[in-house]
Amino acid sequence: MIQDIYPHKLDIEYKSGLSPMAGDYLVRFEGMKFLCRRDEGDSVVLPQYSDLPENNGFESIYLFELDGKRMFLLMGEGQVEVDGFGYENINLFRNARPKELLFAVSTAFHLHIWHRDNIYCGRCGSKTVHDEKERMMRCPVCGNTIYPRIMPSVIVGVVNGDSILLTRYNRPGSRLAALVAGFCEIGETGEETVKREVLEETGLTGKNIRYFKSQPWGITAGGLLLGYWCEVDGDDTIRVDGEEIAEGVWMKREDLTEYMEEKEYATLTSEMISIFARNIYR
Ligand SMILES: [Zn+2]
Secondary structure, eight states: OOOOTTTSEEEEOOOOSOOHHHHHHHEEEEEEEEEEEEOOGEEEEBBGGGSTTTTOOOOEEEEEEETEEEEEEEEESSSOOOOOOOEEGGGGTTTOOOOHHHHHHHHHHHHHHHHHHTTTTTTTTBBOOOOSSSSSSOOOOTTOOOOOOEEEEEEEEEEEEEEEEEEEEESSSSOOOOOOOEETTTOOOOHHHHHHHHHHHHHHOOOEEEEEEOOOOOOOOEEEEEEEEEEEEEEEOOHHHHHHEEEEEEEEEEGGGGGOSSSOOOOOOHHHHHHHHHOOOO
């Protein structure tokens, strides 16, 4: 999946008081696009600090290190133009290369939104400052502390014998290639979210809920996807809500031919469908 970048390493430890230097990577977002260049073999290259004009007036915030190379987020209003670089959609991270760099960019997007939305204290309205010791914004007036927002949600493989439930979102261009999914609500366990989302989206009752694995999803500005399996309990008639979900189908294992290949899948959803298709699901 996108986060499986070993032997590369994203060192997320926060370090204070750092300023960018010539060879450091810069990450700059404009909406859902980021500043980069496509090189030979279609690989993505990020600008370095030395590519930026001097006295540019933008603020640089230390993010993390990728394989020992420091990355900084470029914040502030206005257009950033760097010779030879343009803006590409962040969704490139799903299959472009190098994978470790694009995973770092999707994680940078999470922090970009956090910084952008927490310039002022939500309690008293004063300007916040970055804490010196950890990744946290602090209000110097009222003492409010603001950590990066992480929002857990579930992805559910609902199994019915030799079939798995695939859904299609109710939006243009959506394929029948999604699993039941939704955000955890307040006061809910992950397992309770699974039961509720399965019922809300498909009208089915889930049983034997089992945790599978998780995936950080920075492009929703704080997503943490928790993958679960469950089995249908009783009536297996699918009744989609028609609003969020347009279609739900029991897909037989032998009809999942495009997922039969043993390869690395970018997303938790596609990995789970593939695991079911290859009959190695437990
Ligand atoms: Zn405050």
